[in-house]
Amino acid sequence: PPSYHAEFAPLLSAIEQRLDLASSVARHKWAHDIAVQAPVREAEVLEQVRAAASDYGLAPERAKAFFADQIEANKLVQYAMLDRWRALGRAPQEAPRDLSSELRPRLDKLQASLLFELGQMDHQPPMDCPRKLAQALAARTHDPLRHLALVRASGQLCRKQ
Numbered sequence: 074p075p076s077y078h079a080e081f082a083p084l085l086s087a088i089e090q091r092l093d094l095a096s097s098v099a100r101h102k103w104a105h106d107i108a109v110q111a112p113v114r115e116a117e118v119l120e121q122v123r124a125a126a127s128d129y130g131l132a133p134e135r136a137k138a139f140f141a142d143q144i145e146a147n148k149l150v151q152y153a154m155l156d157r158w159r160a161l162g163r164a165p166q167e168a169p170r171d172l173s174s175e176l177r178p179r180l181d182k183l184q185a186s187l188l189f190e191l192g193q194m195d196h197q198p199p200m201d202c203p204r205k206l207a208q209a210l211a212a213r214t215h216d217p218l219r220h221l222a223l224v225r226a227s228g229q230l231c232r233k234q
C-alpha cells in the first residue's frame with residue numbers, strides 16, 4: 074500500500090477543497106456571462122496571503138507563489154467546465170451560487186488551512202519530494218482534468234526557493 078506519500082495527504086486535501094469550488098464559480102460566471110479572469114480579485118487574494126504568511130512560518134513570496142498556482146489551477150478547471158457547457162449548449166440545472174456573497178467568502182475561508190498545511194510541509198520537507206509528489210498525485214485521482222489541476226496547483230511545492 075502506497076502510504077509513503079501520506080505526508081502529502083493533508084496539503085493535497087486542502088488544495089482539492091479549493092479546487093472543488095471552481096465549478097461553482099464557473100457556473101456563476103456562465104449564468105452572468107462574466108470573464109474567468111478577475112485581476113483585481115486575484116491581487117486582493119495574493120495580498121491577503123502575503124500578509125498572513127508569517128503567521129504560518131512562511132515567507133510572503135512563498136505564500137504568494139503557492140497561491141498564484143492555486144488560482145491558475147482554479148482557472149484551468151473553470152475554463153474546462155465552461156468549454157464543456159458551451160459544447161453542450163447548456164450548463165447543469167443547479168441554481169448558481171453567488172460569487173461575491175457565497176463563493177469568494179468560502180474560498181477565503183480555505184486560505185488558513187492551505188497556508189497551515191504548506192507551512193507544515195515546508196517545516197519538514199519530504200525526502201525525494203518531486204517523485205513522491207508525482208506518485209501521490211497519481212494515486213489521488215483518475216480524472217484527467219482533476220489530475221491536471223492538481224499538477225498545476227502543486228507546481229512549485231517541491232521548490233522552496
Ligand SMILES: O=C(O)C(=O)C[C@]1(C(=O)O)C=C[C@@H](O)C=C1
Nearest residue numbers: 098109110111112114115144147
Ligand atoms: O473570484 C473569482 O472570480 C475566481 O474566479 C476565483 C479566483 C481564485 O482562484 O481565487 C480565480 C480566478 C480569478 O481571476 C480570481 C480569483
